[in-house]
Amino acid sequence: MGELFQFLRARSRMTNNCQTAIMALDAIIGHKVSTLHVAVGRSFFTPEGSRSISGGAEVWQGYYQSARPTRDKMMINIDLSATAFYEGGRLVQIVAKILELRSPDDLRRGLSEREHQKVERKIRNLKIRVNHRAEARTSSKIERLTQTPASRTMFEKDGNTIDVATYFQTTYNMRLIYPFLPCVIVRRNVFLPLEVCDVIPGQRHMRKLDGKQVDEMMNFTRQNPTLRANKIRAGLNILDYRNDEYMQQFGVRVSNEMAMVDGRILPTPTIHYHPSSRDNRIRPAGGVWNLRDKKVATGATLGSWCVLAFLSPDVLPDHDIIAFVRELANTCQDTGMNIPNKNPPILHANPQGNIEESLKQAWLRAGNSAKAQPQLILCILPNTGQPLYAEIKRVSDTVIGVATQCVQNRYIRQTKKQYCANVCLKINVKLGGMNSFIDPTQIPFISDRPTILMGADVTHPAPGPGSDERPSIAAVTASVDAKASRYAASIRIQRGRTEIIADLANMVKELLKAFYQTCGRKPERILFYRDGISESQFGSIITTEIAAIKAACQALDVNYKPTITFVVVQKRHHTRFFPIDRRDADRTGNCPPGTVIETVITHPFEFDFYLQSHAGLLGTSRPAHYYVLYDDNGFNPDMLQTLSYNLCYIYARCTRSVSLVPPVYYAHLVTNRAKLHARGGPFSDTGSEEGGGAAVTFGVVKPELQRVMYFA
Template sequence: MDSSIAEFVRRPDLGRVGHSIKVRTNYFEITDLPFPKIYHYDIVIIPEVSPTSNRRIIQEAENSFSGVKAVFDGRRNVYAVRPFPFGDAHNLEVTMPENDMNNVGIMLPRVYKVIIRKVAEIDMREINRFLNGDCSISSNILTGIMALNVLIHHKPSKEHIKVGRIFYTNQGSQLLDGGMEVWQGYFQSIRPKPRKMMINIDLHATAFYERGSLIQLVVRILGKSTVEDLWRIQERDRTKLEKCLKNLKIFVVLRFSRHRFRISKLTNTSASSTTFEVNGQQIDIATYFFSTYGRRLQYPFLPCVVVRNETYLPIEICNVVEGQRYMRKLNERQMADMIEFTCQPPQIRTNTINQGIEILNYRQNEYIYQFGFQISNDMVITQARVLPTPTLYYHPASKEDTFIPKDGLWNLKNKKVATGATLGSWACAVFGSERDYPIGTIQNFIRELVNTCQVAGMNIPNRNPPIQHCNPQGGIENSLKQVWVRAGNSAKSNPQLILCILPNTGAPLYAEIKRVCDTVIGVATQCIQGKHMFSAKKQYCANVCLKINVKLGGMNSFIDPSQMPFITQRPTIIMGASVIHPAPGEQNTGRSSIAAVTASVDAKAFRYFAAIRIQHGKQVVIDDLAEIIKELLKAFYQTCGRKPERILFYRDGISENQFLIVRENVIKAINAACKSLDEKYKPTITFVVVQKRHHTRFFPIDTRRDGDRTGNCPSGTVVDTTVVHPFEFDFYLLSHPSLQGISRPAHYHVLYDENGFNADSLQTLTYNLCYNFARCTRAVSIVPPVYYARLVCRRARFHVSGENWSNRDTLEGIGSASYAVVKSELLNFMYFA
């Protein structure tokens, strides 16, 4: 069976727990779907050209369609609400205007052959049956939804810059540092919902090259004030410039013609020094442009851009083609500007989405009109509930040993951790000179940290660990080994922790520390930014205390057992899995993906162990999952003394078309692992996918009564009606408190359930688990086992690459055999916390 047309667990009921609120959501209802059929045609255009050119060709061909307004996906698929007049197959020739060019200035053929063939008739009545829950999804339904998505994208594709399902507009664009500008984008997608089809509209922003003259772009890329500041470009700047401008599309206006090109590189010499041969004579670029075009260069000291066929063009005569995305990584300043642009409060985001409705202008769209359906201009309003906050337990000796957090936040004041670890053998590695970090300053910080940890319930008999200054630029492994030896010699016992003081937030040093200590030495580490040495704040030290206590085997807090009956009534293991893939554009380089699975190993679902595997890049299933699950089931048994009778498995990072293949992988692996341990061992299984990369957002209607301090929906908001699947068991949960901007809920979708969850039991358990995250005193946005799995994946990337973590080739060609394995000394602790 095709993975995309499988049916999963049906919704057992609607949740009732919690108090009701009304929220707006960024969906717009399709109020009318009157047409019974859509006609699907396959189109082949000869010779082959780009999707942009394809659209222009089909637009010219519309004259042959006898008034039928067909919509086109830019590649092969055309959809129409009435059949074309020429039958099921037809060939025609389309003549394009003489000046038609591609995007780099090469003339295109004038005459194209278009081959049209009817593929299918899509029965839209079946979609209505699906929306009403009367039939499973089918290829006909999927094709119909695809046709509707092509319909709503067709006209905007001709009017805006389009990337995937997002259209970008320069209205209200904002300059970024370094010659870039951020454009507002509008995502739109048709989604089936209970008894309705809806359009999901969301915002997206991305960086584009600044339009205008190329020379001004160069000034901004290099951080100069004026063009005159460029009179002497250093080789380092030239290299930076060439990297940034490579493949950029430009246009040049010479005399009465306009030409478009793509930059391949820069010359090593200036325009006045770069020569080429004309009629057997050598001539420089500056002289050539003056003698040929009568144009004297103002800036002959600048290099030239090189375009096709080794053609040299002075930078000052070039202009940047508008609407080109900047595909490279943004620097810190650009990222800060981007965040400022995108971080809109809920009310402003609502207004911007409504502006997108005006820009997309569905009501004036002649294609939508001919297809005969109408779209509401108002956001959908739906019922939501705010789940009750769980009660947290700390040590009985605390002034507040049990309490209910407010707004998803709390702190350690008046609380002692539920189980305090003992820290006896440790040392401090200071990556910086004694001049930058004097011994007295480090000792003051350690004193405050130790006091905070002891007040919080940890036992630290060794209050004065040895301190060693280390070179942050190199020899890190040897330095850490020396610190480890000093810790052991000082305490006369095996070291438990190395406290590392870092001079910056850069990843290479951090990555190397984790690689060495996790996979070479086998000791827990706690990294701290050097700036905190100079002002040891109690709140910061309390946050560090939480991490240290967990890494040494302690327990910070736990949820009232009566509020998690699924876990506490019978032995139950909670698992979470995540896979991280190579960066976009690198899937063909041989780089590998990293998979991690975490599992609870105590009756309170607080402590988790982890397993890691390296596998083929871009693969969503986890190869060695049965063996991983076997390892984790053994760990649970060794810790609890009982086999888990129930398994609740959460998995992140997969899309809807991967649901079936991943479900089969997980269920098969669990059954195989259990069978290998005991032929009769068959725990009941529930498998849930959690997604964060979606475009559903919620906005409280009455922000004073129902919103939090940022204007978002409060922690605990759950939605399981109106904008969910027509009949499968899914829900949206906003479990975390908002910091700024708009909160993104997690989307949970149940794909397999032998444990008989109803809506309330699974929603409440999932929300309560979000208060069980060890690293902070706040509810988190996704269930901890998945959060931990993501942390483990990130840590594993450091294990593979260390100080070369940012090198694009570091992970190339690696396999599980070459992976640096975490030392056994750490496996029974949450070293990744």
């Protein structure tokens, strides 16, 4: 413990003994509560106040706690936590919910092959108990479903062949209600009808939630700051540190009050639009503004394009599409783009048909109509389903090499100018335009000398059957102009669950060349923002990725040695801030945009800070944690904090400050887009649940798209 105290007082570096002491404290504070509640990592959960969500799952609320080294002392980070569990109770009820049926009575028609596969996938490895024998209390684990219903699932009994339904009738005098449903197999040749199985409560939902479940869970967990703070205080009563005999034995005492820290609010930057705009320079209030009386800084020209509606003319007539396109084209024109062709050709396609062929036909029609290289295909989708969207992006990005903009059918008939303006922002940057930029005097680090901003992220397959064979996807984005508003991207597929970017040197080299080709000069400074790194990986990052950036520069020119700053950006943490005085909060009760915390709860002596750069929307805002691992550029805290905050105002896809610096935000978008480039169906970050361990191959983004923001 002596070494830990020295570390906390900034008198020594982190040692193995320090790490062991922190791990010991984590074990001490978590031991008692883990014996009383369901523990998952550093969180524990209770079924009290749980809420059912779709698919036979339910959300349990709980608390996260972790021992954290800060300036001069150890602190405990406590926050609300939530995770999904399988609902307990009758398995047949769970099956009905998985299939989104009103009741088990709707199962009387039996299961289709697709429903059979879905149910089997969802209930595999669930622990159950039988309910037809009171003395049977042991649990069993579901391996799979039988291919035949209980009335036709046969097995050997005393030398005779008998079906499961008849066996239950003769042995237990139990006539099955659902003999037409399959049985679960719990061990070899042990078949149990669904209706005699009860799901044991308290089993964590290990598979990735679907979109509907995620939305339901978010609605449950979203808490305004006041409510969240009160629930955290209530959690202290459950944790009851003062009466924890294990903590008393080790002489550990914990305050029951939240830490009070000083914060400061950074000044709002000035955003520039085109000089011809009526309102060409603005300083947004509250981190939000709109495009009224503004024209984009550099408007792209859209002359060769086509509309491809994945709905029949009966469902979406051409006159509705024409009205929407007219409003969109006029909005784009008013916003500073040049739209010489306001009447693009309109095609209809079957969403279940050959998407690649439909897109190729649209590309040809666009080119033939305008007698020019096609620039954009505007796709109208019938719903928010992922498969159609994924195939559109795979084909347009990696097969044809044309920008696509997808819009939902529901927005076509009720056209709103604000919606069209948001679509315009995306189209403009996809075609090489620039929406806005920060006043150069407010970002001198970028404007004084040629400077490149980079952002990196790696996405991994989620746990699940077959996920070990799935690769990880690494993306690096980089600014390619003097205003740090336009970005290019580089993608690599690498071994699954590898966080270090394996081919970073070549990716950086590609992007340095892109900067040079656009600006005509080599960047003299590199500011690299890295997402997704945990503190335990910092040492590996310093020895590999920072070295790779330097190697990339040396490979271009042995004398090329730009100054480098490497900053880790963390969003997956449990630190939250609550304004003490309501007058210091924004309208949602959160800290206002630009709030910086750099004392008390930060590292004992290294360069890190928390920045809440966005305006609160719903719930409690999560600040980003910036941690400087390497700095050749001599940043002082205020310089890096101000630069990072100002950059959050020029995210291309919206007119509001965002929660992460754009280079990292764009890298995240690129990894998500790259998932859709898998050949033979979109890459699933839920693991290969249906396709076994089949190899996944990815298409490469066409060169004509690599230098524009096709991912916006």
